[in-house]
Amino acid sequence: MTAVATREQIVAAADRLFYHRGYEHTSFADIAGAVGLSRGNFYYHFKSKDAILDAVIEVRLADTRRTLEQWEAEAPTPAGRIMRYVEIVLTNRADIQHYGCPVGTLTTELAKLEHAMHGQAGRLFALFRGWLREQFVQLGQPERADELAMHVLAFSQGVAVMANAFRDEAFIRREVDRMRDWVSTYER
Amino acid sequence: MTAVATREQIVAAADRLFYHRGYEHTSFADIAGAVGLSRGNFYYHFKSKDAILDAVIEVRLADTRRTLEQWEAEAPTPAGRIMRYVEIVLTNRADIQHYGCPVGTLTTELAKLEHAMHGQAGRLFALFRGWLREQFVQLGQPERADELAMHVLAFSQGVAVMANAFRDEAFIRREVDRMRDWVSTYER
Numbered sequence: 001m002t003a004v005a006t007r008e009q010i011v012a013a014a015d016r017l018f019y020h021r022g023y024e025h026t027s028f029a030d031i032a033g034a035v036g037l038s039r040g041n042f043y044y045h046f047k048s049k050d051a052i053l054d055a056v057i058e059v060r061l062a063d064t065r066r067t068l069e070q071w072e073a074e075a076p077t078p079a080g081r082i083m084r085y086v087e088i089v090l091t092n093r094a095d096i097q098h099y100g101c102p103v104g105t106l107t108t109e110l111a112k113l114e115h116a117m118h119g120q121a122g123r124l125f126a127l128f129r130g131w132l133r134e135q136f137v138q139l140g141q142p143e144r145a146d147e148l149a150m151h152v153l154a155f156s157q158g159v160a161v162m163a164n165a166f167r168d169e170a171f172i173r174r175e176v177d178r179m180r181d182w183v184s185t186y187e188r
Numbered sequence: 189m190t191a192v193a194t195r196e197q198i199v200a201a202a203d204r205l206f207y208h209r210g211y212e213h214t215s216f217a218d219i220a221g222a223v224g225l226s227r228g229n230f231y232y233h234f235k236s237k238d239a240i241l242d243a244v245i246e247v248r249l250a251d252t253r254r255t256l257e258q259w260e261a262e263a264p265t266p267a268g269r270i271m272r273y274v275e276i277v278l279t280n281r282a283d284i285q286h287y288g289c290p291v292g293t294l295t296t297e298l299a300k301l302e303h304a305m306h307g308q309a310g311r312l313f314a315l316f317r318g319w320l321r322e323q324f325v326q327l328g329q330p331e332r333a334d335e336l337a338m339h340v341l342a343f344s345q346g347v348a349v350m351a352n353a354f355r356d357e358a359f360i361r362r363e364v365d366r367m368r369d370w371v372s373t374y375e376r
Binding site for chain 1: 288342354
């Protein structure tokens with residue numbers, strides 16, 4: 001395998017482990033074990049868990065940008081695009097019920113660890129926030145676009161935490177329906 | 189100091205450390221250090237971190253019951269009592285911006301750890317849920333009381349995660365105002 005492919009494999013395994021078990025609970029050895037690498041080969045690619053976290057965040061940012069571009073290509077109206085975001089909690093309901101939201105849980109954990117990369121992880125939320133804001137501007141709400149975007153982000157996080165705590169799919173569906181009604185009040 | 193007082197001190201220190209740093213990141217030694225106990229004295233009280241977690245959850249349940257009783261004594265209407273819950277995110281805004289919600293972050297972390305006490309921690313949410321449900325029954329919404337209670341819980345968790353990520357007090361105030369308007373639509 002090329003060095004680039006190995007590096008990508010490490011980052012993908014770390015991404016999954018950080019999400020499933022948490023950053024703190026995932027050791028260097030867990031990640032090396034998941035990709036079947038010797039310690040020496042592993043250290044060639046990453047010298048610290050922080051360096052892996054940095055790479056995981058960069059990959060998530062790139063994936064998110066691709067997702068947002070896809071939503072823009074697929075949904076012709078700003079309200080439809082906002083609903084694509086809202087519906088993540090349904091699309092990813094199995095993972096969310098098991099592990100919560102990948103962005104929310106990472107950010108929360110890094111805040112508690114007073115980790116230097118809390119701000120880095122915040123860029124993931126900021127990316128969604130800016131994109132949602134743009135949709136509300138297009139919906140004719142330039143003044144309130146940012147607070148409406150924050151409201152939608154808070155919705156997704158609230159649903160993720162409660163769905164994870166109670167593992168209740170009917171709850172997720174009800175909250176998405178509620179948001180659909182709310183978004184439609186902004187449609188012109 | 190009596191054995192009971194020492195035990196209470198250990199549980200209080202563990203409660204604070206679990207909340208501030210996370211359960212996984214807090215070691216037995218951290219807790220012993222915080223109360224200035226020798227390892228031997230410490231083990232006399234608790235044999236494992238799980239046993240401490242169990243005691244922390246029991247204390248939080250007892251504290252929550254007292255808080256709910258206090259709200260019932262202070263707020264004469266069900267809508268007023270629901271607003272007491274909603275306003276926790278304002279009352280505790282400094283801690284929430286630093287560490288998130290104590291219930292939400294513990295439950296989320298235990299889910300990722302696949303910890304046997306995930307269900308135990310869920311009793312904290314269940315306590316609030318049952319109490320909020322009762323308020324909505326009194327507001328004349330017996331059929332929908334449980335889903336309205338879950339909506340209020342999701343609100344508090346969404347605000348906590350986003351306030352923790354962006355450390356934005358104005359956002360908390362706006363969301364509380366939004367909930368006040370929403371609760372008032374159920375007042376008779």
